[in-house]
Amino acid sequence: MRILKPSDILPSEITPRALFEDRRRFLVGAGATLAAGAAMWAGLPAEARAAAAKLGPLARSPFSSDEPQTPYKSVTTYNNYYEFGTDKEDPAANAGKLAVRPWTVRVEGLAGKPRTFDIDELLKLAPLEERIYRLRCVEAWSMVIPWVGFPLSALLRQVDPQGSAKYVEFVTHYDPKIMLRRPVLDWPYTEGLRMDEAMHPLTLLTLGLYGEVLPNQNGAPVRVVVPWKYGFKSAKSIVAIRLVDKEPRTAWNKSAPSEYGFYSNVNPNVDHPRWSQATERRIGEFRKRPTLMFNGYAEQVASLYQGMDLRKSF
Amino acid sequence: MTKPPSAAQLAAIKALLFALCLVPFALYMQRWFDDALGANPIEAITRGSGDWTLRFLLITLAVTPLRKLTGLNWLLRLRRMLGLFAFFYASLHFTTYFWLDQFFDLQSIAHDIMKRPFITVGFSAFVLLIPLAVTSNNYAIRRLGGRRWQSLHRSVYAIGILAIVHYWWLVKADILEPMIYGLILAALLGMRGWWREQERRRQIAASMPRPMPGGKVIPLVAKSPRY
C-alpha cells in the first residue's frame, strides 16, 4: 500500500475545509458590520454536492495558483451561460436538460488531418492535469477554480494545423428545444483565439472541475479555459473547433463591438463602459481587490502582445 | 360609487400598506443573515433594492390612473407613503452601492458617476428624488403652495424615465426586463398624456363659439357639463 505524503493530496480533495475557510473570510469582512448574522454562518452544511464522476489520476501543474479556492457551491450556482438563462442562478436550474453524451467535437478547417473526436476519446487524449486558475469575469467579479484538463495544443497538434491557420474559432452547442430562444446573443455562441494564444500552454481544454466531470452549467462536457482573458472568452460546451485564416467574429463582439473586443485580455487600465476594470470582487470576499494585468498571468503571456496597443486591441 | 373609507378605516389601510411595503426589505434582511443570497450577496442586494425602487416608483405613478379609472378618490391618500417607500428603497440601493460595493471609496465613486453612463443616470434619478422626499409633507405643501409643489413633483416623470434608462444601460444583452418595466412606465405616462389632451380639447371646444347653423336650434335636453 502506498502512503500519500501530504503534498500528494490535491487541494480539491480537502474542499470542505477550503469552503469553510472561504466562508470564514467573508464572514470576517462582513462581520464587522453584521455581527448579528455571524452565528448563522457557522451552521452551514459541509457540502451539498451531487455525486459526479471522478476524474483521475490528476497531475499537478506549476501553473496552479495556491490561493484559496472558490467553494464548489459558488462555482456551480453562480454562472453566466446565457443559453440557459441570463440570471446567475438560471444555468444551475436549467442546464440539467443538456444531454452531454453522446458528444463529439469536430476539429476542422485549415488542418492536414481534420477529425471528429468523441468525448471519451478526448478524456484519454492526454494526461489530465489539475489547473487551479483565477477566473476574472468582465462583470468585475472573480473566482479561483481547480479545473481539470490538458493543454488545447495537445488536441490541435492531432489535426496537423496548416501554416495558413492563424486563428481558432470555437463553436458551441445550441439546441433551441432546451435553450433560450430569444436572440439575446447571436446563437450559437462562438468565440475565438489567435493561433499562438490557442497553442499557449496556459490555454486549457477543460473536462472537469474539483476533480470531477464538468457540471452542465459550467460548460459540460468540454470547454476551453483561457485564464488571462475575461471569462466570456472561455467558450462552453464546444461542438466544433475551426482553424481559420481570418479573425473570427465572436458572440459578444457582434452584440456590442465597442464593449467587447476580440482580445478581451484582463486589463485593469482599460475600463468597460459598465464596469471599472481596476478592481474586482473575489466571490466570497467582502472588499474589492485590485485587478492584475492579464489576470496575474503577465509573466506567461505578456510576450504574446508585444508591440500591440492594448487600448486599441482591447 | 362606493363610499370612501372612514378615517379609522383609512388609518388601518395605511398601517397595513406600511407593513406590506416593508416585506421586501424584511425578506432581503432575512436572506442576508441566512446566507441565502447566493454566491454574490452584495450584487443580489444591489439588484434587489434597485428592482424595488423601480417597482415603488411605478406603483406610485399608478395611483392617479387607478384613481381615475376606478373613481376611488381616496387612493390618492396612499400616494405619499408609496412615494416615500420608493425613496426608502432608493436610499438602500445607494447605500448598498457606496457602502457594501464601493466601501466608501469616494474617488472610485466619483469616477463611476462620471464614467459609467448607467451610474450617471441612476445617480441623477436619485438626486432628483431627494427634493421630492423632502417636500412630501403637509408643511412643505403649505409653504410652497399647491401649484409650485405640483410642478416640482412633476419631475417624478423624468425620474421614471431615468430609472428605465439606468436599467436598460446596465444589462449586458438581455433587455427583456427593462423593456417590460419601460412599457409599464410608458402606459402610466401615456394615460396621463391622453387625459391631458382630452381635457385640452374639451376646453378649446368649450371656449370656441359654435358655428351657427342656419335657423334656430332648440335644445331638447339640458346637458350638465361632464366634468
Ligand code: HEM
Ligand atoms: C431612482 C433611482 C434608481 C433606480 C430606480 C434604480 C434601479 C435599478 C434597477 C432596476 C437595477 C437592476 C436590478 C436588476 O438587475 O435586477 C439597478 C441596478 C444597479 N444600480 Fe440602480 N437605481 C437607481 C439609482 C442608482 C444609484 C444612485 C446608483 C449608484 C450610484 C445605482 C447603482 C446601481 C448598480 C451598481 C446596479 C447593479 C448593476 C449590476 O449588478 O450590474 N443605482 N438599479
